[in-house]
Amino acid sequence: MAGLRLLVPSLAVLGLILPAAGAARPVVDLHPDVFVAGESSLPPHAVPDGGVMFSVPFSTGPDRVYWDAPVRSLPPAAAIEIEVTCDEPAAIRALSLHIQAGGQWASAQKTIAGPGRQTLLFRRSDFDEDPWPPNGHRPATLRLSAWKGANRDARLGLFGIRTRTFSIAVVQGSDSGTAPGEAALAEQCAGRALELLDRAGLPAGLVSDDLETLDLRPFRLLVLPYNPRLSSGQIRALERFVKRRKGILAVFYNANADLAHLLGFQAPAYVTAPAAWTTVAFDEQVVPGLPAAMAHRTQHLLPARAKAKSAIELGVWLEPDHPSGDRLPASVVSSSGIWFSHVPPFASPSAVQWFLAALARxxxxxxxxxxxxxxxxxxxxxxxxxxxxxxxxxSNEFRAVWAHPIPAHSRPETFRRLADHGIHAVFEHMATGGHLLDGARDKPLTQALAAARAAGIQLHAWCIAWSLHDLPARRTAAFPTRRRLMQDSQGNELPWLCPSRTENRQLLVALYADLARRGVAGIHLDYARYPARDGCYCPATRAAFEDRIGRAVTSWPAEVLPGAPLAAEFDQFRHDEMTTFVAEATAAVRAVDPAIRCSAAVFPLPEAIDHHGQNWPAWLRSGHLDFVAPMLYEPTASRFADRLERCLAAAPAPGKILPGIGLSADTTQLDALAAAEQIQAVRTRQTAGFAVFHLDANLERILPTLPAPPP
Known part of the structure; x- marks a missing residue:
């Protein structure tokens, strides 16, 4: 598994301490004299409770400080865990662990969640090289590196470095165990499973899918996050694990009938739907500990049903457009294992609660x-x-929530609940790439606006600008033939409209003006940016840039790539293209109704400007937008606050910033306490309020803990 890296946040995101997963062995002696300070680093000192304290001078110091220590004992293990504290976690962007063996260094990184004592888990699979190389070299040196985050000093306490083994394993699908081109998906699903287990307090190791030769005796639970092509030999190995070892399997999104029968379930059948399922509903009385609902979005299912006497179905998928129709089972559990009809859910509090309730059953x-x-x-x-x-x-706090299209039948009740908990505005997804979604057409939008007015909710049209990722193929088929898409530096087309093509701008601007005429309270732009450095380098972009600089670029795009002679001018061109688009769009909207609020979801600084051509501070200073919502999707309050400070420093006024909290984002799933800590950080900085991503079962669960603001 050398070279395999899964960037999985540690359980310290929740501020919890990882329980013992197996016998622990100290790796180095915890004494200040053992650690040798590296360049620009200060020697550590002892602390009374048996730890070692390191000074991290990042207010004026270098980008990294580090310390080396000889390895006392480092036998092959599934993971290394380190127990740390930090009084200023925002000062440390990442904490790296490096292990040297035979002249080769293996490295892995984690983040520090908060100031309390916490355990960071470095799995063997997290390292860029195997810390225990097969050449027989014994690990000799351990290096601990702190990387600079915020410009402030910190103290890093170390209270243990130990090896760790596991009794739970996640089986990552290999190239041969997945469909062609799906190895990255298998890795992503394995990462989700590891995070789900971490949040559940059941840390696991990552193993290959070579089940026929793998020693499964140390494990009592195997998780198959995405293993669609299991061989007969692998099935036999799993059968031995279940029947002889009395092990348990947790299987996600699998069509294998033999595997389903092994666990006491009926063979699954593939099901799809034009509208995505977004919510699993549970009967909390069926087994102890179930949540009321769990958020999970998909258009594809492989649901199994209970067959054996010990099997029971847990949860059903709510039909988005037909709430009273037939409902498919979301999960099934027996004495041999668990089956979930899609890939592992993000590790939200409800998902963790479901998983533990199913495991206990x-x-x-x-x-x-x-x-x-x-x-x-x-x-x-x-x-x-x-x-x-x-x-x-x-009293003037403005609360908003992003929402994917809301089913018409549930909209009045949804708006009422949001209003009851002090939500003022909903940014509902209504358009992508110049195309209206079904719910934003004439009659549905009229009904939606009426429901919003009845509840006292402002309904803003969330409009994805240049990206086409959410559109079905039938909506995007004409763009490539008309040469309207972005291109990467190799000339490959990207699923993004090019902003340098006049017809693309006209399409988007006309759509936003039309939505304004129909009475929405605001136009909320998203993806008003470039896809980092991937694009755009198409002929239209080249022509517009050459017109800008007044001469031809002989070597395109080599002369405008990062580090090339024209890179700085090309960066400014990208900024100006996006700025003029935002100016055109909001001018057209305000020409319809000057009272409409114009805003945008943006990346935080500095990546918004440096990588995406999204100079939103200039948009605010020029009055093109009323406010921006920086997507500050961070798992911890300290990092959230640090990123917010950078945004506020660049904004013309705090009231122009509506910080985005990633309650249920791809990279962050927050519980009530983590969300409350970030809301607290917002309130102490007098911003406009906050926006939550996004409307789902997790938000519904947390809303009751958020007191409504004063009337």
């Missing part, structure tokens, strides 16, 4: 973990409510 030994997690979650909910009571909302 499969094997009562996990009931203790289920109950522990429930108690911890209750405690964190109590802490969240207390934080928000201590830092009440100002």
């Amino acid at each position: 499969a094997n009562h030994a996990y009931a203790r973990d289920r109950d522990r997690h429930r108690a911890e979650l209750d405690q964190r909910n109590t802490q969240a409510a207390e934080i928000l009571r201590q830092q009440p909302a100002p």
Whole structure:
């Protein structure tokens, strides 16, 4: 597994301590004299409770400080865990662990969640090289590196470095075990499974899918996150694990009938739908510990059904457009394992709660973990409510939520619940790449606006500008033939409209003006940017840039790539293209109704400007937008606050910033306490308010912990 890296946040995101997963062995002696300070680094000193304290001078110092220590004992293991504290976690962008063996260095990174003591888990699979190389060299040196984040000093405490083994394993699908081109998907699903287990307090190792030769004796639970092409030999190995070892399997999105029968389930059949399923509903009385609902978005399912006497179905998929129709089972559990009808869900509090409840139903030994997690979650909910009571909302706080298209039948009730908990605005997805979504057409939008007015909700049209990722193929088929798409530096077309083509701008601007005429409270732009450095280098972009500089570019795009002679001028060109587009769009909207609020979801600084051509501070200073919503999707309050500070420093006024909190983003899934800590950071900085991503079952679960602002 050398060279395999899964960038999985640690359990410290929740501020919890990882439980013992196996026998621990110290790796180095915890004494200041053992650690040799590197360049620009200060020697550590001892602290009374048996740890070692390192000074991190990042207010004026270097980008990195590090310390080396000789390895006392480092036998091959599934992971290395380090126990740390940090008084200023925002100062440290990342903490790296490097291990040297035979002249080769293996490295892995983690982030520090907060100031409390926490355990960071470095799995063997996290390292860019195998820390235990097959050439027989013994690891000799361990290096601990802190990388600069915010410009401030910090103190890093170290209280243990130990090896760790696991009794749970996630089986990552190989090239041969997945369909062609799906190895990256298998890696992503394995990462999701590891995060789900981490959040559940059940850390796991990552193993290959060579099940026929792999020693499965150390494990009591195997997780198959995405393993669509299991061979007969692999199935036999899993059968031995279940029947002889009495092990449990957790299987996600699999069509293998033999595997389903092994666990006591009926063979799954593939199901799809034009509208995505977004929510799993549970009967909380079926088994102890189930949540009421779990957010998960998909248009593809492989649902199994209960067959064996010990099997039971847990949860059903709510039909987005037909709530009373037939409902498909989301998961099935028996004494041999769990089956989920899609890939592992993001590790939201509800997903963790479902997983632990299902595990406890499969094997009562996990009931203790289920109950522990429930108690911890209750405690964190109590802490969240207390934080928000201590830092009440100002009277002018503006609360918004992003929402994927809301089913028409549930819209009035959804708006009412949001309003009851102090939400003022909904940014509902209505358009992508110049195309209206079905829910934004004449009659549905009229009904939506009426429901919003009845609840006292402002309905803003969330419009994805240049990206076409959400559109079906039938909507995008004409763009390539008309040469309207972006191109990368190799000339390959990207699923993005090129902003240098006049017809593309006209398409988008006309659409936004039309939405304004139909009465929305605001136009909220998204993807008003370039796809980082991937584009655009198409002929239209080249012609527009050459016109800008007044001469031909003889070597295109080599002369405009990062580090090339014209790179700085090309960067400014990209900024100006996006700025003029935003100016044109909002001018057209305000010509219809000057009272409409114009805003945009943006990347934080500095990447917004440096990588995406998104100079939103200039948009605010020029008055093109009323406010921006920086997507500050961070798992911890300290990092959220640090990124928010950078945005506020660039904004003309704090009231122009509506910080985006990633409650249920791809990279962050927050519980009530984590969300409350970020809301607290917002309130102490007097911003316009905050926006939450996004409207789903996780938000519905957390809303009751958010006291409504004063009337």
